[in-house]
Amino acid sequence: MNCPGLVGGSQDWKAGNRRIVARTxxxxxxxxxxxxxxxxxxxxxxxxxxxxxxxxxxxxxxxKVRRLICDNPACLSGQSAT
Structure with a gap:
């Protein structure tokens, strides 16, 4: 898998369909x-x-993605998704 920022996990075939699992x-x-x-x-x-x-x-x-918490006390959002 050649996608910057992603790590390939697994690939499989089920009933002719391909499934690719990746994470940040x-x-x-x-x-x-x-x-x-x-x-x-x-x-x-x-x-x-x-x-x-x-x-x-x-x-x-x-x-597979994560929602991260921003620890900056001045931040208005407090959360960031990756």
């Missing part, structure tokens, strides 16, 4: 609100992209 690779990211580094995990969830095709076969991409 950075331990910390800049807060979207204030720009300070955020690394403390608040929550984790998965996003699924479907209706893609590769070689005429359906592909599902499952992206």
């Amino acid at each position: 690779g950075s331990e910390q990211v800049a807060c979207r609100s204030c720009g300070e580094p955020a690394a403390r995990v608040h929550d984790r969830h998965r996003r699924r992209l479907q209706d893609l095709a590769c070689g005429g076969r359906p592909v599902q991409i499952e992206l």
Whole structure:
């Protein structure tokens, strides 16, 4: 998998469909609100992209993402997704 910022986890085929599981690779990211580094995990969830095709076969991409907490006391948002 050659996508900057993503780490490929696994790939499998089920009933002719391909499933790719990936996650973000950075331990910390800049807060979207204030720009300070955020690394403390608040929550984790998965996003699924479907209706893609590769070689005429359906592909599902499952992206594991985290919601991080910004520890900057002056930050208005307090959270940043990665």
